[in-house]
Amino acid sequence: MLKDPSLDGRFGEFGGRFVPETLVPACQELEAAFRDAWADPAFREELDDLLRDYAGRPSILTECHNLGKQLGIRLLLKREDLNHTGSHKINSVLGQVLLAKRMGKKRIVAETGAGQHGVASATAAALLGLSCKVYMGEIDVQRQALNVFRMKLLGAEVVPAVSGSRTLKDAVNEAMRDWVATVEDTYYAIGSVMGPHPYPWMVRTFQSVIGQEASEQCHSLLDGKDPDVVVAAVGGGSNAIGIFSGFVDTKARLIGVEPAGGAAVGKGMPGVVHGMRSYLMQDEHGQVEEAQSISAGLDYPGVGPEHSYLASIGRAEYPCVNDAEVISAFQVMSRSEGIIPALECAHPMAWIIREAPKMQGQTILMNLSGRGDKDVAQMMEILDGQV
C-alpha cells in the first residue's frame, strides 16, 4: 500500500498545505470530514454502489493480443475509458460530491482544463442534487466548446477565467478564490492529486479503486503473478497514482509518462503552487511556466506531491514522450486494437512502443485512462483528414 502522508500532509519533503489563512479552517474541516466518512461503512457502501451501478465499475482488463505480438510483449489495458463520462475522473468526483453532501454543502466549485473534470463534476452534481460552477480558462472555453455545452446541459454554470494566461492554472486560482469567499456552503472538487492537504491524499484514496481491481484482475489472469511494468499518463497524476497504488508493494516498475512540454518531474524544480510543494516547471525567476502539449488534459505545469516523492526515492520513473510519438501511438492503437484512446493515454502507449525492444517477453499493464472521442476532431485537423 502507498503510505499515508504525515499529519501535516507531507509525502517526504513534498505536499503540505500552503494556503491563505482564511482557507486553513476549510482544509481542516475537509480533512476531518474525509477521515470520518472513509471510516464509516455506510459512506463506503454508498460510494461503492454508485461506482458499480452508475459509473460501471469494475472496469475490465483487456489483453492486446495484436499489439502485444507486434511488440514482443504481453500488453494489458485497464479500461477506465469505459467508465461513465469516459475517464477515471468520475471515481474521484463521485467520492468528493458524496462527501460534500455529507458535509451539508449546497454548491460545488471545480476547475477544468480540457473540460473532462468539469463534465464529471457537473455530472455528479446533477445526480446528487447540488449546484455546480466550473472555472475554465478563457482560452480553453474557446478550444473546448463541446465540453462547455455538455457542462451547461448538465445544469452547471461555466465561468471563463480571464486572468494570467487564461488556462488551467488560472482556473485553479479562480476556483480557490471562489472557495475562500463561499466556504460555508461550498465544496471545492479538485480534479487531480494536487492542491493543499488533504486533497492529494483524498483523491488518491478515491482513485485507488483502479489499482485494487487491476491487482486482482492481473492475479487471476497471470496465475497469481504481477505485471513487470505498470505505466500511466501523468498530468496532475491521479490516474497514475490510482493504478500504482495496487502495485507499489510488488517488484513491478512504476512508470508515469509526461508530455515533453509538461515534464514537471523530469525537468521541473521543487516549488510551491496551488497550495502544495512539488516539482514544478518554472523559469529562472521561479515564475510558473506554461505547460505545452498536444493533450490539453496533461497541460499542467506541476504534478501531485506524492509523485515527486516517489520520484525522489526512486520508486517510480517519469520519462517523457514528444507529440510526434503520441500522434503515431494514437493511430497504432486505433488500428491494431480497435480502441481509440484519449490523447493522454497515447502518451504511455508511445512510451511502450519506444521501449518495447528493451522489454521483450515482459508483461506490461497500462492504464487506459480515457476514451478518444473528445480528441477525434483535433486529430482530424492534425492529420489533415489523412489516415
Ligand SMILES: *Cc1c(COP(=O)(O)O)cnc(C)c1O
Ligand atoms: C484528466 C485526464 C488525465 C490527466 O489527469 P491525471 O490526474 O494525471 O490522471 C489523463 N487522462 C485522461 C483521460 C484525463 O481525462
